């Protein structure tokens with residue numbers, strides 16, 4: 001985009017920002033809440049799936065993404081549930097390519113990897129830029145205990161993704177006493193296969209609310225283990241990236257430490273779930289139901305355009321400072337027996 005066109009866009013479609021001056025550049029779209037895995041840290045024992053007829057159509061998702069890109073969103077991540085379980089997702093990614101002319105720079109996906117062997121080549125052809133694949137253990141039994149699915153298809157999926165030409169990142173959630181013995185094996189394996197590893201602190205977003213602070217393996221604890229085997233160096237310039245960057249014997253890795261060392265002060269993310277509920281924060285207790293607004297907006301009616309933009313601006317503006325502020329509010333409202341709403345990771349998309 002040339003600079004005149006850029007200025008014109010900035011005037012017509014100002015960027016979204018919150019009351020703390022954080023400009024929004026990243027959008028996560030959850031295309032389904034359904035998943036073939038049952039990760040202990042995410043899925044409840046008895047999930048109540050969203051009704052298929054309540055999901056936003058890909059047409060509606062595309063219209064919404066177009067509006068958001070015009071307002072300064074530069075990166076879109078497709079997530080779920082398991083995004084590869086929604087039919088049509090590859091075609092949707094191919095359609096999103098059209099938004100590059102309005103300033104979209106990257107299209108990414110987070111997946112459990114189980115179906116990647118089947119989809120990796122098509123995803124590459126659709127123009128997907130990045131793949132983040134979740135892998136919490138290299139021990140087949142431990143992997144099964146954590147996810148209720150076998151490890152092998154995920155390893156094959158990772159291989160297929162690399163063969164298709166993707167640079168991949170591996171997401172590993174660690175839970176104390178469960179898979180914290182995987183810190184060194186995962187780091188060595190990632191180096192061997194040439195993938196960038198990111199450890200994620202376990203967050204209180206599991207479906208059955210079993211989370212406790214004592215089950216979190218903190219950034220410092222991860223570093224302490226790594227330092228027993230590697231020379232670990234911190235890298236500068238995290239920016240709005242949620243992962244703090246390090247190297248272990250020169251190979252890059254990251255840690256997302258939402259609990260022990262949160263990155264909320266630079267958060268530039270927004271989220272839409274599969275039935276059109278919009279969240280200004282992963283930990284928001286209150287989303288904004290956008291489905292009716294988006295459907296009206298698709299009819300290309302000026303009033304509907306204005307209503308959608310006003311609703312978005314107001315809701316985004318009121319984003320809380322971050323995770324710890326929301327936790328403190330929740331705790332005080334729980335004490336006054338005014339229960340706040342619980343949103344789990346599989347419903348909002350991570």
Ligand code: SAM
Nearest residue numbers: 041042080081082111112134171202203345350
């Ligand atoms: N199904 C896909 C997957 O697992 O990659 C995409 C959706 S999943 C909700 C997105 C990311 O959230 C995954 O990397 C997963 O490990 C992470 N996640 C899920 N529950 C979490 C929790 N309670 N704390 C931290 N990360 C979590």
Ligand code: SF4
Nearest residue numbers: 035037039042081112
């Ligand atoms: Fe499914 Fe991903 Fe949640 Fe695991 S983390 S249950 S793969 S949505």
